[in-house]
Structures are given as structure tokens and as C-alpha cells.
Amino acid sequence: MRYERPQTIEDATALMAGAEANAFVLAGGTDLLVRMQSDAFEADLIVDIKAISGFDAITQTEDGFVIGAAVPSAALSEDAALVAAWPGVVEAANLIGSTQIQGRCTIVGNLCNASPAADSVPALVAADARAQIAGPAGTREVAIADVPTGPGKVSLSKGEIIEAVLLPKPEPRTADAYLRFIPRTEMDIAVVGAAVNLSLGDDGTISAARVALGAVAPKVLLVEEAAEALIGSNLDEAALEALAVACSNASNPIDDKRGTVEYRKEVAGVLARRAAQTAYARAGEN
Amino acid sequence: MSFDATFQNKRFNSVGTRPLRPDGIDKVTGRARYGADFNMPGQLVARVLRSPHAHARIKGIDTSKAEAVKGVKAIVTAADMPDLTDGDEALFAILDNCMAREKAMYDGHAVAAVAAIDESSAKAALKLIKVDYEVLPHVVDVDAAMMADAPVLNDTIFTQGVEPAPSKPSNVANRSEFGHGDVDAGFAKADIIVERSYKTEQAHQGYIEPHACVASCNADGTADLWVCTQGHFVYRQNCADLLGLEASKLRVTSSEIGGGFGGKTHVWAEPVALALSRKAGRPVKLIMSREEVFRASGPTSATSIDVKIGATKDGKITAAEATLRYTSGPYPDMWAELGAMTAFAPYDLENVKTVGFEVVVNRPKVAAYRAPSAPMAAFAAESAVDELAKEIGMDPVDFRIANVAKEGTRSSYGPVYGPIGIGPTLDAAKAHPHMSAPLGPNQGRGMACGFWFNFGGQTCTDLNISADGTVTIAVGTVDVGGSRASLSLIVAEELGIEYSDVKAVIADTSTLGYNDMTDGSRGTFSTSMATISAARNAIEVMRQRAAIMWDIPLEHIYWEDGHAKAAGSKHGNRAPLSVKDIAAEAGNTGGPIAGHSELVADGAGVSFATHICDIEVDSETGSSRVVRYTVIQDAGKAVHPAYVEGQYQGGAAQGIGWALNEEYIYGDDGRLQNPGFLDYRIPVCSDLPMIDTQILEIPNPNHPYGVRGVGETSIVPPLAAIANAVSNAVGLRMSHIPLSPPRILAALNAAKT
Known part of the structure; x- marks a missing residue:
């Protein structure tokens, strides 16, 4: 196995592009290093991207925030402007694993690991975040929801590396929230995750909304019907009920060791309701 | 010399205090040596190939390609571990479980093992071993395994304990029955009867340290095994029997232990490591991965239990009956029998009957888990008791008090109780502030009782006094919960010296006589008895030395407060001799001073607990x-109260998880x-509240200090207490x-x- 620690993104993408097989990008390593313990896992090349300039930075721009691919989750919660703008994204990133894990893990890693249960991904989708991708043919941007294509699979081409996550500048009176269900209090994987991002109009009604679910389908779901249930409402009981029904109906989970189909569908609605209430309260304070 | 173990009520100086454990600093600084921390020159790395099938006939194993891998030094299969068990079925089950012979009986069953110079060679070889399996129908569920059309795991198993003996083999290995009175007559007298079926799923002990050992078979016919175990003498015997070694030529050293809870009372990979070492001619280290630990070691039984209890309107139980079905993995065992014995142990019942069925299934061989089988039986029985109290309209504690067993009660499993602690734990629960604290919204409170037999067994201990008057105590019971601290306190108590002047060590199998393993809550109970005996023998030697030093008759010397004193006015003006004084002169008065003891610690004294929890x-x-949890348990006498509390909390924590x-x-x-x-x-950690404890001390009449074992009972009530609390919270x-x-x-x- 070869370990490389390039200083530039060009070198990093060239290494990945030139690898024959079993090449992996290493940032926090909280997924990769665990997988490397398994008998079935084989790695020929590890490209550590932590030394690349700017990859460890959160930058506020006119358009919003640029979060480098090597920024650990814990650093997100220490950026006051980011916390104020996107509290749901930050709380999602800080539910991953445990306090120790959050000191190393990154939201880009969470995205590229492509687990249907990834915590930060529904929050990023609800926030309408985009991924900035560097590759041998230059850079491109895609919606976060288009990065994972199924369990463990991503839409990146050979040699491509996600450089950063781009979060937009939120509209006035906008807030997000993320909730996930786990049987334990930490050190666990989401059985269901729900993220809600909403904006309030001048009269306090919801003018825009995005609702995303995790762990209820092969990949993260953006639930349009759920957003429609919220828009135009004051988050009254009828809107909440319509939201919950839309989320339950949109869920297409499997029975597995972490939960049953019926359980996940029902709890998707419950968590969406609760996340919407939190986002609504936060938006009202903005 | 025979030892009088009768309880003597005395005032303690050291016993009952809370000094730091002697093994603590090494553990928190990472210096303590666990199973995987021992190394030998030239040692090889072992890896085990495991069946991916729940049930499969092994038609052949081809190791030729794996043997050709560079760095591979030995590969063993069942062919390298011939059957030396000579008709001993329990021993054969251990052999077959260590390495599958004709059939793989569960997912994870070992089928071959490799020793190589490094991890990557061993891993490469594993992938090249070709096993030809004929996959067979399997069954993992206890109720499904009892059905007439279930795949039969072993066609030599005919249910024992039934008349007439069955003519067809089945997965039910044994039927056992306990009780007394006439339950039908008892139910006829009942005003209210509760009848319900329960299930519990299989749990693992969840010890943090995986099984690990280093084995070395030497050219001269001797062998060494360094291993994480709860009982190195038992491991020695098992390994010697399975490999055809003489027990005394196999030296087993126990490492520090990162949890066992019963799961390290059974050999798994150790005989395989020895077989690899024998074949390779080099030491072999074998460490199980976490996945292997779950698939192939440990677990407790999954169960299916029916309970029927009847009572009169005024709250007297007239009859109790239970049918308990326990999985034992692929080999017959006695787990249901233990469940049947313990289910109704807290109660004074006129009519009681319990029936246990041992059921073989395609799951790993069941191992003891902390009061094995009792938590599931208590879950079913205590759930029904709670429901019955509710139906009658009585407070659950009052209902239990109205039916509680006491001294003289004939237990549901047979023996008549001596002085026992169940009543006092219930009285303490009734009076505990937790019981009357207000509940928040969506909360429910539950309580339940639990029982465990406890065990004593064979123990052998050496106590040596150094020339400077400090003391080493060598014991053969592995310290799983702080017993070195407790035993040091006992030496300090008996000899009248400082706790810090005592060093307790766990001796290996070649330096001390046989000790039963640390199970049955016997560690501190039995070893403290042997330690007291050894200390008193040493005192006898010191009296003799004082007689030489003073040149006065032995009978004029008595021992008090850590000193030899001259009795009567004739010698009364002599300054008492301390342990240090006598030890300093040992070289001139007959040589080193030691006390030895070997005994069978009888009369362990049954143990009871009552738990309360809010959910x-x-x-x-x-x-x-779990928002609040309280454990109330009888310790007989808490030698080191902090570690007794630790046992109470640990059992509750494991029970909460389960x-x-x-x-x-x-x-x-x-x-x-x-x-x-x-x-x-x-x-x-964040899943658990602070677990509150209350130690009751109802002396065990069969121990000089009144000690009862405390390690296991604490896991018996939680399943029921939590189920009762949840049931009260949700109204179902x-x-x-x-x-x-x-x-x-x-x-x-x-x-x-």
C-alpha cells in the first residue's frame, strides 16, 4: 500500500487518476481506517488531502460559505457565522459518531462514504448545498443530492475529488434543523434522519421550504410534497400532519438490523414534524 | 488443619474501608498486561477460518494452496485435534466447538486455523483454504427448533427426562422439573390468575477485551499458555484433556482481564492455538476479532417462557407455574434447568412447578453470562407477579412482601433457606425515597426482585511474609472485579498491618494448587475464606517464632491487634512483637514465615436483590x-464497599442494555x-443515569466475616424491572x-x- 500526502489539488487528482485500483482519499479517516481493519478490504493507494492549502478552512464569501474538504465537523460548531446561518447543518455534522469522531470526521467524507444513513447529507440537501469537485478535466459543481447514487456509490469520475461544500447565504428569516433517530444517545447510525430548511414571509407564513430524509431509501431523499405541505402555512397542525404523511409516504426503506419498514416510515414523519417546528422557531428569531 | 468458617461477629479495622485498588494505576496508564500484551521470541500469528453457513456438512477441506503461501508455518483442522474425549459428551462438545469436525453448526464455527509469520501471510492463507460444504437446513429460533418439522441438528439427541423415552431424535436435549405442592389445587383456590408468554433474545456478555492468548508447545513435552481467562486452572485442564497433555506440564498464566462475565469460563481458541504451536514448533499468538467474538463466543440463551400465577384477592399467591425453553447453541447443556430453578426463588410458595427444556439451535455454543439463565426467568416471573399485583389492586412491593421467602422457607428449587436477604431488600425498597419520588410526564416506574445461588468451591492460597514485614498473598482465582483489593484488606485485617503493606498476586497454575474459576460470585467469598485461613496459619507460625524470640512457652503467647503478646503477669512486662519485629528475626528463628490454606468453601449463601427504575x-x-435506577442488594458483608457498589452498578448497566x-x-x-x-x-455512558446503590448486610453464617458473593445477582432483576417500568409508562x-x-x-x- 502506498500513502501520499500531496500539497496541491492538482497533484491529488493526478494521483487518483493514475491509480490502477483500490485508491482512496483520506481526510478524517473515520470511515476509511475502520474499513481497513476488515479482512475483505484492500487498499493500494491512500491520498491524504489534509496538507492541501485551504482544505482545512471555512471561508465566508458574498455567496455564502465554502467548507474545505478536510474541515473536521467539530470546527463547524466553532464558526459563529456558520452556526447562525445554518444551525441544522452544524447540528447534523455534530451528531456523527461521538465527540472524538467529530474531531476528525468531515462532511465531505460523510458525503463520499455514501451511506444512506449519513447524518450531514440530508441537512446539506435541505440547505441546497453544492459540492465543488476538482478533477483532471477541471472543476465542476453539483447539487449534494447528486453526489451519492446508492449505498456506497458516488457519481464522481475517476480522479475526481470533492474540494469543498458550498452553502448558500440564507435568505432573511430562514433557518434549518436536523434530527435523527438512534436507539442510543451517541455512537450510533441513524435509523431515520430528517432535515427541514424553511423561510418565513413578512406575515410569518412559510414562503419556501426544503425537506430531506436520510436512511429511508438507497440515498438521501428530497421530498417535494413535504415542502409543499409547509409552504403557505403557519405550521399549523394540518400542515404538520400533511408534512408527516408526505415524509412517511416518500420513505422507501428496508427491513434490517436497525429498523423495520413500518418503523422507519412512521418515524420519518415524526422527526420531520419535530425538525420543522425547530426550524420554524429558529426562523422566527432571525 | 480444619478451618472453622462460622460467622463471628467482630469489629473491623480494614474490612469495610475503600482504598484504591492495587491494579488501578497500571490499568489507567495502559501498563497493565491483557491477553494480547504478551509476546514470545519467534511467535507466529494465528487466524481462524470460520463457517459462513449456519448448518453445513464438511465434505472436505483442502489446505494445500494455503500451505504453499510464503510465511505459513502450520495449518490445523479437526484432523489435527483427534478426539481424546473418551465418551465425555461435555468435553466432546468443547472440542467440536473449538474446531468443527463433521459439521459446521453455526455461522462463525471454526473449521481451520493458520499460523504464519505475520498477519498478511495468515490472511492470504485463509482465503486459499477450500472447504467443501453441503449446506443443510438450519434453525435458530427456540420455538421453531421445538416444532416437529424442524431440522434436527444432531440425530443422537433423544430428549432426556421424559417418560417414556422418545423413539425419535429432536432438538430438545433435556426436560427438567422443579417444585412442590399441587399447582392445580393451588390454581383452583385462586381468585385471579395471570397467564402470559414471554420471549427474550440472545445477548452477549459484551466484554471489551476480545479473547486472546499466546500458546507455546515446547520440544520437551511441556507447554505454556498466557491467556485472558476467568479460570486458568480450568483452562489448563480443558486444554490438557483435548490435546493429550499432562496437566502439570502445561503452565497457564492468566493475564489482566478486560471483562469476562462468564464468557471467559470456557475455552474457545486456546486449544487451537496450542495445536498450531505444536504443529509449527513455535509460539503462537491468537487474538479473536470483535466479529469473531460475537459470532463464535459468548452468548447467553434466547428464551421462550410461559408463566401462570394465581392469587387470592387478599394478595396470597396460591400457585405458580412456568415452562422455560432455553437455547444452548448446538450442544446440550443445562441453561433451562438453571432458569427453572431460579424463576420463583424469591417467594414462599405452597404450590409451585417449573419445567425447563434445553433446546439445541444453529447459534454459537451458549456460555455463562452473570447469573446465567436467571435474568430471563426473573423477567417472565416478575412481569407476571407485577401484573398480578396490579389486577388485585395491590402495590407491587407490598404484594411481593406478602409472599416473600424467609428463613425456613422451602425454596421453589428444593432446599430450605437459611437467613436470606430478600425480605430486607423489599423493606428497603418500600422505604427508599426513589419509591415515592414523583414521576414526570411519559414516565413509568418498575421494580423487580432477583435471586442467584452463588458458589464456593475449591480454593488454594499462599501467604508469605517478607523479612521487612510486608506480605505477599498469592491466589488462584482471577481478579475480575477488584478482589486483589478485597483480599489485601482481609490480610491487613487478620494480621493487623497496613493495606499498603500487602501485595496480592494471581499465581499461575504451576505455582499454586488448583483453584476453581472465578464464577458463581465465588472470587471474594471463597478466596477470602482461604486467605483468612492462611493468615491465621501464619499467625500461628508467628506465635511460635515469638516463643523462640522470648524463650517462653507457646501457650503463654496470644495474638491481638497485629501483635504477639505475652499472657499473664509473669511475662506481662514484655513489649508486644509486631509482624515486622517477628519477620526481621525470621532467619534466626526457623526461616521464612508463611501461611498456606487449601479448602472447599461451602455455604456460599444465596443472594437476593431488589431493583427500582424509572423509564x-x-x-x-x-x-x-432510564431516568433513575436504584439497586438494593444483600452483600452479607461488603469487604470493599466501593467495589461491591461497582458490581451492583455493572450488573444493572448490563441488564439495562439487554x-x-x-x-x-x-x-x-x-x-x-x-x-x-x-x-x-x-x-x-450517556445512555445511563447514575445508578444508585444500597448495600444491605445480612451476614452469611458460613463465612467468618459473613461475606456473600455479589457479582451476579445484580443482573437478575433489571430485565423485569425495566419491562415493568415501560409497561407502566405506556399502559401496555x-x-x-x-x-x-x-x-x-x-x-x-x-x-x-
């Missing part, structure tokens, strides 16, 4: 949290779906452990429709 349930997600989330989940293919701590959910009777969120939500939804 909050989120009725929309089925999630539950009750709420821990379970073996099998796929339709019979493969274990969750062999890791991510999806086999033991509680993490929950009868399937674990009470995982999907199970609770499904029950709530079912009740709505």
Missing part, C-alpha cells in the same frame, strides 16, 4: 430512557447480522426483550387499532 418513553418513536437494545439478529440465511458494537448496542404489558424502539412503537400501534 421515560417517547410514544411517537418508541424510544425509552432489556432495551441488545440482541443477536439473524438473517433468513442463519447468519448473524450484527457482529459488532455498532449494531449490537450495549449502552454507552411488554413481553418481548429487548424493548427496542420498533418493538415498543409496534405495540403502541397495535393497541390503537
